Amino acid sequence: MYDLDNPAAPASTTQVHITGTLFKRWMKSCKSPRIDEGNAYQIVAMLLEGKKETLGTAEITPNWHLTMMGNRDSTVSTNFHFKIEIGKPYSHYWHYVLHRNATTQTWYWVGHPNPNCTATNQGGGGGGSDIQLIRSNLTLVQLEARQRPAMEKGMNKSIRDKLVAKLTQWDQAGIIQANTSGVFDGGTTV
Structure with missing residues (x-):
């Protein structure tokens, strides 16, 4: 399993936000098998789902997903997270x-810095503000992912970067544009 890293902002760029509508269209165009809008403040797009299995006493479905974190009704993004989930413990x-x-x-x-530990953009496993616990959690998740080949190879920097290549393509084609609030929307031709 890959460490997706913490890239810095390239020169001459500014942070932008997208609508939940654009996020859903974007993820569908990237072949997300399922999009979940069941929680306030977020829209979850499954990028890869494994087979159901039992881990300890829990039934789980290992997965990689991308979450758009947003305002309460998820109409505008604030940030995003890529997450591997092999049950809650991993x-x-x-x-x-x-x-x-x-x-x-x-x-x-x-x-985007972890609000509890600004030394990294990673989180999980109850690491909170302790960078060593966060790193330890990544190691545990990597070990668990090795037992599930699809999860281990399911996400990497190349795949992550292909997702933003779609936004670049749409932007350059005039399909997406900023609305009057400066938030990018999906338009009607996506």
Whole structure:
């Protein structure tokens, strides 16, 4: 399993926000098998789901997902996280925000600090503000993922970057644009 890293903002970019409508259209175009809007403040797009299994006494479905964290009704993004979840005991995530170069209409993932531990954009496993516990959690999740080949290879930087390539493509084609509030929306032609 890969460490998705904590990329810095490229020069000449600014942070941008997208609507929940654009997020859902974006994820469907990237072949997300399922999108869950059941929780306030977030929309979850499954990127990869494994087979149901039993872990201890719990029935789980290992997965990789991308969550758009937003306002209460998820109409505007605040940040995003990529998360591997092999049941609640084995989960780890990376926080990101979207940046855009207005001149080239190019989109980027930029690491967004963990609010409890600004030394990283990672979280999980109850690590809170302790960077060593966060790193230890990643190691535990990696060990658990090795037992599930699809989960171990299910997400990497290349796949992560292909997602923003779709936003770049749509932006350069004029399919998406900022609304009057400066938030990017999906338009009607996506």
